[in-house]
Amino acid sequence: MSRDDARVPLLTQEELPEDYQYLFDEDVLGELNLFQSIGHVPRAMQAYMRYGTALWNAGDLSTRERELAILSVARAVRARYEWHQHVELGQKAGITIDELAAIARDDDCPFPEREQAIMRYASAVAAGTVTDPLFEAAVEVTDTETVVGLTMLAGHYLMTARVLSALAVPIDGGEFAGWIPE
Template identity: 35%
Template structure:
């Protein structure tokens, strides 16, 4: 049973309408997955952002920064999002970001291994380190051995961006779980 209150655009005004437009017409709208239902309701975590427009707007701006302004490569970013989706069993994030993953060169085999938590041999040492570090984060901590094997090739700036990404997508997964989205 959903605990969601579906906000329809014709019901919105003020800050809620501004936030709706920022999500529905922002950079996410150009992606390979739907953001808006046939009825005009925001899909995935975005409808719940409208419950608290100021917090929701801050959250959507953080998400846009993580996706469109970080120094992480597209493949690293999408692998990390899919690791979080798998850890939280977040069907929306998995569906949405597998679609994005295909557009940035992730193979079905790679995405299946990520979803299953299976070993994945990546030729690029940077990608391999990012995957290992992200898996450690969602498991609870990055021990000294994992840190030493991942930094370098990852720079500390990339680790900061990865931790922010993991926290952001874990937040979305938690919200979708609580609101039964």
């Protein structure tokens, strides 16, 4: 999918109202296609970005665990844009290619118990299939605050995946990393 296939024009920094142009600065997040799409509603884009930042620090998850949760959501709903974006971020957080391949196969066996519970729970939030045992397993290896934050994080990335799909937002850089990256 190319920029021309997007359902809404991808805005540039200069096309945003002046009060919101800073949101496209590199020290914020830069001009990702996601933001170029939702920039048509700059106030909502700003709130979306602030909310995502707040969720990043909700609960007691490491960067690696957050990336495992996000990748699990992306895989659960087959969100190519989100998967593509978080493959590199996951690798920077210590997730190996073999672990990415396992996530893509929905195989959590290579992961320790805490990470398994986090990944299973995030996937279930995305699929709308959270059960008492999944919730309790996640609380057991973390705590209630962390599971609530994880629930909100997974829900945020599920919503993001739906927005990306509805607006047909093209993957940044053009070519999908693949479900099993090389």
